[in-house]
Amino acid sequence: MPSVTAVRTSVLPPYAAYLRVYEPLAAFPEPERARWQTYAAEHGPAAGSPGAAPSALAERRRSLAELVTVTPKALPERESRDALVRVADGVTYICPSRIRLRSWLALEELKEELPAPLLDAVLPPAVREQAEADWNRWRGDHPDTRPWILTRTWHVPMRWFLLFSEEERHFSPALPALPAEEGDGGAGRAAAPASLFYLTPMAQARRRLARGYRVLRENLDEGPLVTGVEQVGRWLEEFHPRSLVELDYGGLVHAIPEARLADDRSAAEVAEGIAALRAGDGDRAGQAYRTVTERWRLVQELLYAN
Template sequence: MQSVTAVRTSVLPPYAAHLRVYEPLAAFPEPDRAHWQAYASAHGPDAGAVEQPVARAALEEQRTALADLVGRTPRALPERESGRAFVRAVDGVTYVCPWATRLRSWQALDELRESAPVALLDTALPPATRAAAEADRERWRAGHPDARPWIMTSRWEVPVRWFLPFGEEDRCFVPPAPAGPGEGEEPEPAALFYLTPMAQARRRVARAYRALRTGVAEGEPAQGAEQVGRWLEEFHPRSLVELDYGGLVHLLGPERLAEDRSAGELEEGLGALRAGDTAAAVRAYETVTLRWRRVLALRQAN
């Protein structure tokens, strides 16, 4: 196993969900393939079965990011790209989802520009710092024109469009477990995730897009399906797609997680839409949307 310094903290991970793509090693060009093959061999899989979550590894990613900030002047993005990844092993095949922390930091900076008040943004990241980060990205893009993140992140909610690649049979709920008997062992948190092959994910999204284009006036649902579909097309056709509730499990709690059937409800709504039952389709969509709007509203709570 790879030697990694374990950082322990009582801080819970952010209330964020993640949409991930795990690509087989064969999808990576050299020298990246050799790097990820060596990493997977030394590190071992974070999940060795379909029904196993990567929650522990995701927590380690958050702790690593937190440790990098301690005792340092905050920067707009890491100085170097991460060489780490989430690793899944399914039916003897190794799949890798690179953290791509630097690339995702550039994206987060764009989101911050759009959502934060100017005064707050200038205080946290002065204009000169942001300009340097943008210049750095442009130089990096020149050598990586086809780069795309393997991980999408959403804070305080799971966007409804993210459920489109999945069906009820892809859902896996792992209840919380007490800490083991060993010294320093931590309890296992609850986890809720969906995992499906890329081919199935693309088919579901394409069918959803056709149904939404035909049965609903042009608007957010169809645009959301198109957005997800375009992102999935960027990856190897034999990849795996995962929707992980991530830190939201701590916000929702085990009971609400056990009752959550968002992907299945949305799938039923799309079936009703294809059958011409627009009223039932709208009810299903509104049920899922309202559920996540209520969760999102907690962002403003004190």
């Protein structure tokens, strides 16, 4: 894989992880392709911003700002025309934000996760009903649309790790703030948190997921893990075969001590568990599973801390 640059910022994002697909410009039909090409030239790494542009955090800040109003809003009024951009081996890749679409999908999940009284307190029924009516109308006009970004709060689903190998892991330790020094134009450096992400070609991601799915189907009963892997596989099939797939720990780096983050080898442990299942070693597979689930259980419990 080509070298990549982590996005650094000093502003705390939501405690969420992201699975993203970056498609090559060739995957987009005209005139959308021309618009993204212009966008990448203006906002992408080649224009002076390393990594992805606008940054993943900038996207989250904008979406949160749009929703924090006196009158509760379930989703932004207009769809975002922004994207995350990567350039690798001379190829420009685009990951459209589609914040409004993702807000609709998140609202569907929220209805299943929260009890009705709490959901009514967060989003009044009238607000939800309008959002649902807009969603049904929009979905009827755009039946084939899918999000380029999947989001999960307070954890990384185990099935996401199936797509990556240890060699594709990119960890960057936190950077302390530096004061402005004479001779550097008066510019200092803001403190930056640690970052952790994985990046792989789509072909590799699909191959690993298919192998893992086959092993799970042969050794486990039908359940949330097997069903979840199948859903991720169907989602990946919607994209260009030469895309890039990224797993970004996002704001979870603020919930996990840096030492634990540096030692996190979840993708390698999931791969070890799949290999053990394939070899018929249930004890070793069980140990790998417990290691990963215990790590993320500790993170999820922070949701209930005061």
